[in-house]
Amino acid sequence: MDLQPITLDSIAPHRPLVIAGPCSAENEDQMLETARQLKQCGIKIMRAGIWKPRTKPGGFEGVGTAGIPWMRKVKEETGLYTATEVATPAHVHEAIKGGIDVLWIGARTMVNPFAVQELAEALRETTMPVLVKNPVNPDLELWIGGIERLYRCGIKKLAAIHRGFSTYEKTAYRNEPFWQVPIELRRRIPNLPIFCDPSHISGNRELIAPLCQQAMDLGFDGLMIEAHCCPEKAFSDVSQQVAPEQLNTILSNLIIRDKFDTTAELSEWRRQIDQIDEQLIDLLSKRMKISSDIGRYKKKTGMPILQPARYTEILSNRARLSETLDLNSQFIQEILKSVHEESVRRQMVIMEESD
Ligand code: PEP
Ligand code: MN
Numbered sequence: 001m002d003l004q005p006i007t008l009d010s011i012a013p014h015r016p017l018v019i020a021g022p023c024s025a026e027n028e029d030q031m032l033e034t035a036r037q038l039k040q041c042g043i044k045i046m047r048a049g050i051w052k053p054r055t056k057p058g059g060f061e062g063v064g065t066a067g068i069p070w071m072r073k074v075k076e077e078t079g080l081y082t083a084t085e086v087a088t089p090a091h092v093h094e095a096i097k098g099g100i101d102v103l104w105i106g107a108r109t110m111v112n113p114f115a116v117q118e119l120a121e122a123l124r125e126t127t128m129p130v131l132v133k134n135p136v137n138p139d140l141e142l143w144i145g146g147i148e149r150l151y152r153c154g155i156k157k158l159a160a161i162h163r164g165f166s167t168y169e170k171t172a173y174r175n176e177p178f179w180q181v182p183i184e185l186r187r188r189i190p191n192l193p194i195f196c197d198p199s200h201i202s203g204n205r206e207l208i209a210p211l212c213q214q215a216m217d218l219g220f221d222g223l224m225i226e227a228h229c230c231p232e233k234a235f236s237d238v239s240q241q242v243a244p245e246q247l248n249t250i251l252s253n254l255i256i257r258d259k260f261d262t263t264a265e266l267s268e269w270r271r272q273i274d275q276i277d278e279q280l281i282d283l284l285s286k287r288m289k290i291s292s293d294i295g296r297y298k299k300k301t302g303m304p305i306l307q308p309a310r311y312t313e314i315l316s317n318r319a320r321l322s323e324t325l326d327l328n329s330q331f332i333q334e335i336l337k338s339v340h341e342e343s344v345r346r347q348m349v350i351m352e353e354s355d
Contacts, residue, residue: 003191004156006129011044017222019083021047023237025067033229035074037244045081051091053108060235068098089122104131107163111135116146120153129157138165138178159193164201174203195222199240209250216256295347305347
């Protein structure tokens with residue numbers, strides 16, 4: 001993709017680029033007070049939701065267009081750039097008319113290609129930076145598809161926001177990070193900046209600092225963090241918003257590891273890893289050859305492919321072995337499950353071959 005950087009004048013080029021601000025714009029005082037405090041922390045872009053996608057009706061659904069003059073005032077009084085969520089073409093038009101500087105598309109909107117296409121059309125050829133959150137479900141293709149829809153409408157200042165994925169089981173996180181998804185996004189579109197939104201991943205202000213550090217260690221470019229001048233009185237997402245002062249502490253404690261040069265030590269370890277990977281592949285090939293021999297034997301002697309007792313035995317005895325070697329047994333089981341799947345696939349091909 002021929003993307004353009006999301007640089008806004010006077011924004012420092014080094015990572016992380018931080019966008020911070022309340023979950024929702026509530027009133028002018030809250031917006032201005034939060035903006036003043038954020039400015040003191042060195043923040044350059046303030047976020048605030050005006051149109052809020054809520055799970056159930058009847059709650060606080062955002063102040064709507066009434067919030068736009070507050071955003072403008074924030075900009076006039078503090079010089080902060082402003083960002084808000086858009087979910088419909090009408091939101092896009094209102095936001096552009098109201099002088100908002102950055103837009104983002106929320107996780108709920110991202111699950112609907114029709115909605116994303118309509119937003120892309122409404123934004124056609126604008127120079128507006130657009131940040132694209134992941135869809136609520138861990139579907140990388142849908143996320144990339146949404147980004148492509150915007151790109152094809154000429155929107156070049158694009159970035160992704162990783163805000164975690166909804167799961168049925170309740171875990172420590174409000175939305176599971178499943179880091180492998182943004183990591184794969186980076187591999188697929190290397191020049192797309194990626195932000196992490198630790199607020200919506202965690203749902204809990206105590207987990208924001210470690211998530212920010214993890215995001216930095218994984219090479220994320222920016223952070224979007226919910227901050228409110230009075231978090232405990234927030235109209236939405238009370239437990240995940242931080243006070244600007246706490247945000248300041250979180251950001252000052254971040255360690256940014258940006259050294260990419262290789263050293264002799266690192267090269268030697270990498271050489272060893274390369275060698276071990278070659279051995280692993282060689283061993284897997286030997287193992288698969290034996291599986292194929294077994295497949296031919298089963299076919300000749302009229303035995304079925306699947307022997308559940310044997311499979312269970314492999315999994316449990318390898319799990320025990322891995323524990324003695326200080327390996328995570330779940331990880332070893334995942335590998336063996338996939339090795340077993342490939343063995344079964346090979347044996348199925350053998351069964352189908354004509355003799
Ligand atoms: C938000 O950022 O306020 C928001 C609603 O986030 P998400 O779309 O990630 O749930
Ligand atoms: Mn929120």
